[in-house]
Amino acid sequence: MHLVTILKPVKQMDFYHRELETLDHARLGQLQDERLRCLTRQLATNQFYLEKFHRARLDLQMLHSAEDLKRVPFTTKGELVAEQQAHPPYGRLLTYPLARYSYLHQTSGTTGQPLKWLDTREDWENWMRCWGYVYRSAGVSEEDLVFCAFSFGPYLSHWAAIDGARHIGALCISGGGLSSEQRLRMIIESDCTVLVCTPTYALHLAEVAEGMGLDMRSSAIHTTIHAGEPGASVESVKRCIEQAWGATCFDHAGATEVGAWAFDCQAQGGAIHLNELEFIFEVINPQTSETVGEGTRGELVVTTLSRAGMPVLRYRTGDLVELTTEPCACGRTLARIKGGVLGRADDMLIVRGVNLYPSAIDNLLRALPSIIEYEVEIRRIAGMDDLLLKIEIHEKEPFSQVEQSVLAAFRSQLNIRVSVECAARGSLPRYEFKARRYKRVAG
Numbered sequence: 520m521h522l523v524t525i526l527k528p529v530k531q532m533d534f535y536h537r538e539l540e541t542l543d544h545a546r547l548g549q550l551q552d553e554r555l556r557c558l559t560r561q562l563a564t565n566q567f568y569l570e571k572f573h574r575a576r577l578d579l580q581m582l583h584s585a586e587d588l589k590r591v592p593f594t595t596k597g598e599l600v601a602e603q604q605a606h607p608p609y610g611r612l613l614t615y616p617l618a619r620y621s622y623l624h625q626t627s628g629t630t631g632q633p634l635k636w637l638d639t640r641e642d643w644e645n646w647m648r649c650w651g652y653v654y655r656s657a658g659v660s661e662e663d664l665v666f667c668a669f670s671f672g673p674y675l676s677h678w679a680a681i682d683g684a685r686h687i688g689a690l691c692i693s694g695g696g697l698s699s700e701q702r703l704r705m706i707i708e709s710d711c712t713v714l715v716c717t718p719t720y721a722l723h724l725a726e727v728a729e730g731m732g733l734d735m736r737s738s739a740i741h742t743t744i745h746a747g748e749p750g751a752s753v754e755s756v757k758r759c760i761e762q763a764w765g766a767t768c769f770d771h772a773g774a775t776e777v778g779a780w781a782f783d784c785q786a787q788g789g790a791i792h793l794n795e796l797e798f799i800f801e802v803i804n805p806q807t808s809e810t811v812g813e814g815t816r817g818e819l820v821v822t823t824l825s826r827a828g829m830p831v832l833r834y835r836t837g838d839l840v841e842l843t844t845e846p847c848a849c850g851r852t853l854a855r856i857k858g859g860v861l862g863r864a865d866d867m868l869i870v871r872g873v874n875l876y877p878s879a880i881d882n883l884l885r886a887l888p889s890i891i892e893y894e895v896e897i898r899r900i901a902g903m904d905d906l907l908l909k910i911e912i913h914e915k916e917p918f919s920q921v922e923q924s925v926l927a928a929f930r931s932q933l934n935i936r937v938s939v940e941c942a943a944r945g946s947l948p949r950y951e952f953k954a955r956r957y958k959r960v961a962g
């Protein structure tokens with residue numbers, strides 16, 4: 520049984536640029552091609568792509584349309600990292616002389632060596648536009664007070680979120696350098712209306728608030744916006760966040776090398792919009808690299824159209840998505856991805872012959888209200904992954920009872936057997952940025 524969640528009222532359907540967001544398919548294609556031609560002209564001074572085209576025996580001048588783009592080889596993260604290692608510090612990835620750049624950030628290095636990423640003023644404006652879509656489609660306006668619960672540091676998404684809020688005219692507060700308790704007090708004292716953080720951290724903040732005797736459902740927060748992990752589009756995670764905050768939870772997706780490339784909308788239809796105004800998207804089979812159609816899960820490939828200072832062409836994001844062009848109730852014509860980012864292409868587990876992504880486990884465990892936090896140990900035994908779940912539970916519940924519910928849920932929903940272990944309250948790590956709940960251990 521699920522608790523009925525009473526959310527604060529959602530504002531009227533809002534757009535960042537209604538005319539562009541509702542373009543018909545043919546006109547949208549023309550607009551993408553125009554922007555691609557504009558990017559192509561700038562690429563003539565980008566050494567990395569000039570060489571890439573040369574190696575593929577392609578002439579840069581052939582790149583006129585999204586159709587031509589399909590002949591261009593993919594760009595991978597490994598390739599960008601290798602380029603920066605071979606030609607430190609930035610690789611030959613810059614289109615313009617260094618003096619033209621104003622912003623330098625770096626990736627978190629979750630999946631390897633961090634990448635340094637530079638933006639010109641024009642490129643940063645592109646980021647602001649992308650965030651404009653994220654905020655406005657969630658109904659955020661100049662009347663709102665946005666709280667960004669991030670550590671900041673060199674991470675691009677944190678600064679883009681705060682500048683994006685200013686761009687749409689909202690008042691905003693940086694939550695950098697504060698403890699969770701201080702952040703909660705600030706949210707309440709300043710009557711913040713919008714919370715931006717990872718899904719995991721929204722849940723952690725709610726847990727800390729409970730310990731402080733605070734009920735965040737009575738705070739002014741009416742909207743929460745998340746990225747960094749698949750969580751906010753995972754049904755039971757979304758429900759947990761909405762229950763804890765009494766607010767509507769919105770997902771979006773982005774990457775330092777690309778931009779904020781997808782956004783949720785007020786129709787809340789379980790799929791988020793691809794920003795086809797600023798990017799060209801393709802979905803491919805990660806093994807064969809062939810394009811996959813609607814309704815088939817594949818890896819998202821992105822080309823940035825308006826970030827000429829450090830562009831990426833046909834960039835393999837590693838994110839697994841399922842495309843749909845079914846009309847959305849919000850009126851936008853932009854394609855969507857069902858369930859947001861479903862996982863990472865390299866995160867797939869094979870548990871007793873069943874292919875499984877961490878988001879499926881997250882969805883299952885977050886639907887069990889007795890579980891506060893969890894961690895998963897993966898052992899490779901005879902070519903297959905074996906899972907040990909460490910769970911923190913509410914003290915009032917006997918572990919054996921919770922264990923039985925977990926085992927039953929895994930059996931009935933995922934058809935796999937797992938082991939469950941009880942972790943002491945507060946012993947498992949909490950995450951502010953990207954959660955790392957899955958640990959591979961020697962078999």
Ligand SMILES: [Zn+2]
Pocket residue numbers: 783784785786792847848849850851
């Ligand atoms: Zn929509």
